[in-house]
Amino acid sequence: MTQFKSIRWAFDLTHIAERIQQYWRIMEHWRRVLPVPMLEIDYEETVDQQTAQTVRLLDFIGLEWDDACMQFHKTDRLVRTASVTQVRQPIYKRSVERWRSYEEALQPLLERLTI
Numbered sequence: 001m002t003q004f005k006s007i008r009w010a011f012d013l014t015h016i017a018e019r020i021q022q023y024w025r026i027m028e029h030w031r032r033v034l035p036v037p038m039l040e041i042d043y044e045e046t047v048d049q050q051t052a053q054t055v056r057l058l059d060f061i062g063l064e065w066d067d068a069c070m071q072f073h074k075t076d077r078l079v080r081t082a083s084v085t086q087v088r089q090p091i092y093k094r095s096v097e098r099w100r101s102y103e104e105a106l107q108p109l110l111e112r113l114t115i
Helices: 013-033 043-048 050-061 067-074 098-102 107-113
Strands: none
Touching (some): 050 067
């Protein structure tokens, strides 16, 4: 189980918005100053177009396609994360737009982020 007690900012929508904005600013900075290409991957696009997005990622890092890329969940390797049960499943779409169930409660955050 993940422990969030030490992440005090995660309990306040204003603080969460500030962290998101910090992330956006930092990423914009790195895009401007780093002399290396960066690939940004969108969760919804990956879930919706897994094969195409996997090909895009492999092309970016210079690797060739392997059918095993689509069978990642069938590995026998040890997984030591809180999401161990999720990595043993194919990619699923049930979390896409799931945040909308909380949209009303998230209004202060959304307004601050102008989403």
